[in-house]
Amino acid sequence: MHKTVSCCMCKEKAPKYIRVLDEYICEECERVISTLDMDDVRYEYYNIIFKKIWHNFLVTL
Numbered sequence: 001m002h003k004t005v006s007c008c009m010c011k012e013k014a015p016k017y018i019r020v021l022d023e024y025i026c027e028e029c030e031r032v033i034s035t036l037d038m039d040d041v042r043y044e045y046y047n048i049i050f051k052k053i054w055h056n057f058l059v060t061l
């Protein structure tokens with residue numbers, strides 16, 4: 001059965017995604033992240049989510 005996952009960034013259902021630790025990031029968000037500049041306001045937002053992902057991953061170890 002095909003598993004549907006939700007993107008941890010935009011919370012949308014992601015038919016195509018990459019897996020980062022225990023979370024999923026859809027293709028669209030992955031593309032946005034890879035083209036983001038350090039001074040982009042969204043960079044800080046994604047940075048916070050990444051920190052959260054890491055945190056969640058580390059506590060479940």
Ligand SMILES: [Zn+2]
Pocket residue numbers: 007008009010011012025026027028029030
């Ligand atoms: Zn997404």
